[in-house]
Amino acid sequence: MSDFIGDWHALLVLVLAGFLPNEIWRMLGLWLGGGVDEGSELLIWVRAVATAILAGVIAQILVLPPGALASVPGILRYGAVAVGLVAFVAAKRSILVGVVCGELVMLAGQLWWR
Amino acid sequence: MPLPPLESPIWQSSVRAYAFGLRAVGSTVLTLVLFATYLGIGALAHDTHFSLGWVLTSTLLVWAGPAQIILISSLGSGATVVQAAIAVTVSAIRLFPMVVAVLPMMRTPTTRLRQLVLPAHFIAVTLWVECFRLLPHVPRENRIAFTVGLGTGLVSVCLIANIVGYGLAANLPQLFGAAILLLTPLAFLLSTARNCRELADIVALGLGLALFPLVATLHTGVDILISGVSAGTIAYGVHWLRRRRRA
Known part of the structure; x- marks a missing residue:
């Protein structure tokens, strides 16, 4: 058990920093739902902030890469994502095409670099 | 696999409705995107020294890709529990309008309210999109069973993806480990870009990407929060100005 999940402290951190702060919004939506208009100004702002936070997370992984991704030069990380985005737009918003093209650029770049 | 017509007697069994929900997992390309994302999350958890059981528990309890990535990467880079919780809760605000929009369906x-707790827990961007696509083809009294089937199916796919990603990160050469970690930003960027409906969404995405590296130089511990709230508010301002000019 302790090898699989880690210690109880790690599980407590997961509940306090991950589960509760995330789940509260679903339960609030369940509890208060109905009274909020989906097109209201407040929700447009909320959605913009949530999108920008997600963008920040994406940038964080690219700028301060974890683990094995740190072995890829910065220019190649940004380049691969940029190519993926261009391919996504060119392929009429196909996520699959974008992801595959981005990955291929990174793999090809890494192989060519060494 | 098409769903049976609304008046079909097949719908009278809620077990069948659950099974149809489960099978609908195979009918959407978003399942593939989720698989890639959770493959990345498994690899990320391995490379930031979390246990496999911990990341699987996080998928069951949190069930929101961005929140899990924020949690893992912030704790992994030394943030305190409070800092991580703040960043997670801000990223999760978007779940509120999703739940509000989907549950009335x-x-x-x-x-009863308690019957909706489990469907509400499963709501994240994929289920939100798929509910709008599929629920109109499901009789209203079977929609909870159908949604729970769809939710359990998607969670199972993601648990498998976590295990595979974690194992691959531990055993693959560095090159492929890096490729799996790159799946996360790629899949998130593109699925967010696809969900951009208004100018405010596009500005928020672009500005959020650009602002984070600048704010990160301040090393506040809540860099993501600062760049996100600023970029999001500016994006909302652009939306507000544009609409006022039109009016």
């Missing part, structure tokens, strides 16, 4: 006059 499942409600009947006799539905």
Whole structure:
């Protein structure tokens, strides 16, 4: 058990920093739902902030890469994502095409670099 | 696999409705995107020294890709529990409007609030999109069972993806480990870009990407929060100005 999940402290951190702060919004939506208009100004702002936070997370992984991704030069990380985005737009918003093209650029770049 | 017509007698069994929900997992390309994302999350958890059981528990309890990535990467880079919790909760605000928009589709006059707790827990961007696509083809009284089937199916796919990603990160050469970690930003960027409906969404995405590296130089511990709230508010301002000019 302790090898699989880690210690109880790690599980407590997961509940306090991950589960509760995330789940509260679903339960609030369940509890208060109905009274909020989906097109209201407040929700447009909320959605913009949530999108920008997600963008920040994406940038964080690219700028301060974890683990094995740190072995890829910065220019190649940004380049691969940029190519993926261009391919996504060119392929009429196909996520699959974008992801595959981005990955291929990174793999090809890494192989060519060494 | 098409769903049976609304008046079909097949719908009278809620077990069948659950099974149809489960099978709908195979009918959407978003399942593939989720698989890639959770493959990345498994690899990320391995490379930031979390245990496999911990990341699987996080998928079951949190069930929101961005929140899990924020949690893992912030704790992994030394943030405190409070800093991580703040960043997670801000990223999760978007779940509120999703739940508010989706649950009325499942409600009947006799539905109890507690029957909606599990469907509400499963709501994240994929289920939100798929509910709008599929629920109109499901009789109203079967929609909860259908949604729970879809939710359990998607969670199972993601648990498998976590295990595979974690194992691959531990055993693959560095090159492929890096390729799996790159799946996360790629899949998130593109699925967010696809969900951009208004100018405010596009500005928020672009500005959020650009602002983070600048704010990160301040090393505040809540860099993501600062760049996100600023970029999001500016994006909302652009939306507000544009609409006022039109009016």
